[in-house]
Amino acid sequence: MVYIITGEINSGKTTRLLSIYNEKQEGDGFVTLKVYSHGKYIGQKIRRLSTGEETYLSMVRDIPKDWDEKCRYDDYSFSQSGINLAQKTADDIIKRGINPAFVDEIGPLDLQGKGFYDVFSLLLSECRDIYFTVRITSLNDVIEKFSIKDCVIRGITGQRSCD
Numbered sequence: 001m002v003y004i005i006t007g008e009i010n011s012g013k014t015t016r017l018l019s020i021y022n023e024k025q026e027g028d029g030f031v032t033l034k035v036y037s038h039g040k041y042i043g044q045k046i047r048r049l050s051t052g053e054e055t056y057l058s059m060v061r062d063i064p065k066d067w068d069e070k071c072r073y074d075d076y077s078f079s080q081s082g083i084n085l086a087q088k089t090a091d092d093i094i095k096r097g098i099n100p101a102f103v104d105e106i107g108p109l110d111l112q113g114k115g116f117y118d119v120f121s122l123l124l125s126e127c128r129d130i131y132f133t134v135r136i137t138s139l140n141d142v143i144e145k146f147s148i149k150d151c152v153i154r155g156i157t158g159q160r161s162c163d
Contacts, residue, residue, distance in 0.1 A: 029102025
């Protein structure tokens with residue numbers, strides 16, 4: 001079954017995903033966490049849930065010279081090392097038959113076939129249960145792009161099915 005956690009920007013989607021992971025005490029996946037420097041938002045880190053391993057996923061505007069850019073979206077630069085951590089996590093989930101999988105977050109970059117597109121597609125095809133977050137503004141496009149048929153949509157304020 002596919003469980004979608006949706007809401008507006010900064011509405012608590014990642015917190016909800018972490019809460020479900022902690023309640024279940026099983027599965028694996030990753031979350032993306034905002035990073036601030038001197039009170040200013042500078043990007044995101046990706047953290048594997050089971051191990052706590054993390055690395056930078058994205059930076060906004062002031063990109064370091066030694067940055068390992070994989071792709072760009074608007075003001076964001078996404079790192080190869082961040083995408084690699086997501087791929088490594090997905091590979092381990094599939095190889096070990098771990099259930100459920102957790103993915104934070106699918107959005108416009110992935111809809112372009114970049115970012116977590118390959119990782120998410122693989123997990124959707126191989127995992128029995130998957131929980132993922134998506135902004136409400138991208139929800140319908142993500143459902144269509146990834147041909148998600150059987151799912152439960154958990155908004156920050158309620159729940160419904162895909163149909």
